[in-house]
Amino acid sequence: MNILGVNAVYHESAAAVIVDGRVIAACEEERFTRIKHGKDPQVDNPQELPENAISFCLDYAGLRPEDVDLVAYSFEPKLRRTKFQAEWWPDSRLESDFLLHLEKVGDSFAKIMGRRLGRNLKFVPHHLAHAASAYYPSGFDRSAILVVDGIGEADCTFLARGEGGRIRAIEALSYPHSLGFIWEHVSVYLGFSSHDAAKVMGLAAYGDPNVFRRTFAAILRVDEQGYSVDADAIGFRTVEPRNLDALFGPRRKPDGEILQHHIDVAAALQDATDAAMASLLRRLEREVGGEQLCMAGGVALNCVTNSTISRASGFSKIFIPSAPHDAGTALGAALVVHCAQEGAEPPSGGASPYLGPEYSEGEVLAAVKAAGLPYRKCKSAARDAAEMVADGNIVGWFQGRMEFGPRALGNRSLLADPRRPDTRAILNRRVKHREDFRPFAPSVLAERAKDWFDMGPITPSHEFMLFACPAKPGLAARIPAVIHQDGTARVQIVRRAANPRYHALISHFFERTGVPLVLNTSFNDSEPIVCTPSHAIATFHGAGLDALFMGDICLTAQN
Ligand SMILES: [Fe+2]
Incomplete structure (x- = not known):
């Protein structure tokens, strides 16, 4: 059984391939095209497939397109239609545009694979793909699972349990409760691009989290069950983060001077993120227990949060894959489809980060x-x-x-x-x-x-x-x-x-x-x-x- 997994819906376009229960290859498209993150997340491009990454994966596995049995795409348009509300956009017409372009995904695959895939094209819910990218390679049988990113179809955080090779949902937090979006918004406020969470994380260590702790609580409220986000307070639906100017002072212009209040905002964000994630973990400890935890989603790239929460929680065995961000959903979607086959065991080989091209x-x-x-x-x-x-x-x-x-x-x-x-x-x-x-x-x-x-x-x-x-x-x-x-x-x-x-x-x-x-x-x-x-x-x-x-x-x- 040959399964191709693809992520293309937003950014970090990527492909992965599983052959007879073994993860053979996985790679991000940006490495071939030299365009960072593969592409920008736009409403008109979820059908733009990572053609270079796909052909690398197939070549490496010695497969021709006609040898591929199943294709997995890490986003489920049906779920988007039922769960996402068009008014969440700044302009609700954007949603119909996005759905229109999602309908073209099948055509794009037909072009690459030389045939229409029909039922052999599987749309895998985005957060299930994230969860699978951590759970199946972890080698854990029983594990709590936490996925935190910007947004999937409509969900931004997903709590689940893995047991006996099955992933079962506990709860999903939908938009606007998105930690990933807060990081993107604050990155732009700080004069970086929306992809620059790593810069904000680096800056945070120089600031005082106390200066804006209370102000930040107006945006991100941590409670017993996890956290909630006030979309109006942060101003998600405005293109520019002008609400943050009112809360924290003037934003930094790109390449402008970094002022003390910018650094303190970064510190407050890091601190609030740690608190929100810690609360989610406490909940998973209560509801799943055990010592094993799998994490994925872009927020799992935050080294500071990972360390802080792992020290504070009862989970002593934590698995986060090398690609917890959206690229990893290419592999995760393929894993979901593989494990849905009758009698399938979780594939081997998915825990290694060395899955890309090599040269003689x-x-x-x-x-x-x-x-x-x-x-x-x-x-x-x-x-x-x-x-x-x-x-x-x-x-x-x-x-x-x-x-x-x-x-x-x-x-x-x-x-x-x-x-x-x-x-x-x-x-x-x-x-x-x-x-x-x-x-x-x-x-x-x-x-x-x-x-x-x-x-x-x-x-x-x-x-x-x-x-x-x-x-x-x-x-x-x-x-x-x-x-x-x-x-x-x-x-x-x-x-x-x-x-x-x-x-x-x-x-x-x-x-x-x-x-x-x-x-x-x-x-x-x-x-x-x-x-x-x-x-x-x-x-x-x-x-x-x-x-x-x-x-x-x-x-x-x-x-
Ligand atoms: Fe994601």
């Missing part, structure tokens, strides 16, 4: 030669790269299969020395062109993580850079480049079995320096993470990296 040495060399660049072949790329990082160089590390999800986890990464206080500024100025207030993350040997960071209970999701962990007393000063303003680091633990080459690199760095971690940031410069050797070479050149390792092939700047 021949393909790497062809790209290097096409670029006319000198290169050498290393005996040990891991050792050579570790030495270069320890000498203060910025190194591109391009290995194996690309990560599925927004974080580079050692296969499409830029690496630097965490010990040097100036590493952050050099990376920001020379390579990444990003704001100084944003933290850089460490990749640490799994067996040493507890020596350096207060990890709490370690879970498989600690391999996906999803938790902010305080550095152990006295150690932060030794690794200043990866410690954020609040004394935490967004730790990625690296197990030898999960990524042997990356583990070897960090081990060599540890042997030489006594520090079992390197700084890891995504391999890109203000664009989607690199996918192919040619992308990597272009960024190596454009961003002025000191070296680039692709498999065993090494390019250095002085060559």
Whole structure:
């Protein structure tokens, strides 16, 4: 049985494929088109399918379009029609436009697959797809499930329980009760794009959450059952967040100066989010219990919230997939359809983040030669790269299969020395062109993580850079480049079995320096993470990296 899963309804367009109960591949469309997030969420484009990601997944699995038995699309138009109210839009005519374009999804698939799919095209409710993307790969039998994002068909938060391979709803909170939308709205108020929650999260550590705590409570009210959002207070239905100007003071213009009240708003938002999520978890503890929890939805990318709530709750085993945001629903929808088959077991292979394209040495060399660049072949790329990082160089590390999800986890990464206080500024100025207030993350040997960071209970999701962990007393000063303003680091633990080459690199760095971690940031410069050797070479050149390792092939700047 061959199942293709697709997310295309809003943004983070992506595809995934399951063959005979095994997750074979998953990838975001942005990596191929070089357009961040795949596309903007517009009413006129839910039928624009991630054609590149789909053909990658099928090629990787050795399938032709006619070999695909079932196709899953992570949005259910029928549910949208019954649950979403057109007056929620600023202009209610937008909804009929959206529904009209959703009807074209079948035509778009017919074009790509060379036939009409009919009943073999399955529309999977968005939040069920999110829930499945966490629950089935988690390996848990019995688990509480929490999905929190902007919006699916009409729901913004979904509480469920997983048991014996089945996901059962407990409750869904519909619009306007959307934590994801609050983050988008506040991001725009702070002069960033609606996609820039990560910037707001970085900024929050510098602010005082108390300044706007009470004002924020007018927007986001936390109660016993979870939380509610006052749509009029935040002004969801206005295109511009002008209500926030009245509540918090003048917004920041894009690229304008960041003022203290902007930073305090970010801090209050982070604090209110932690409180709302903690309340949802307390409810799941009461209603589901146990120690296992699966989380998904864009809000599950918030490392600070994940850490805060995991420490405060009774759930000690937490699974969040590497792609908890909308891209992950491509895999989740395929998983739902797979598990709906008679007698199906949850598929294997879905917990690994390394589900994207990989390139042979021949393909790497062809790209290097096409670029006319000198290169050498290393005996040990891991050792050579570790030495270069320890000498203060910025190194591109391009290995194996690309990560599925927004974080580079050692296969499409830029690496630097965490010990040097100036590493952050050099990376920001020379390579990444990003704001100084944003933290850089460490990749640490799994067996040493507890020596350096207060990890709490370690879970498989600690391999996906999803938790902010305080550095152990006295150690932060030794690794200043990866410690954020609040004394935490967004730790990625690296197990030898999960990524042997990356583990070897960090081990060599540890042997030489006594520090079992390197700084890891995504391999890109203000664009989607690199996918192919040619992308990597272009960024190596454009961003002025000191070296680039692709498999065993090494390019250095002085060559
Ligand atoms: Fe979503």
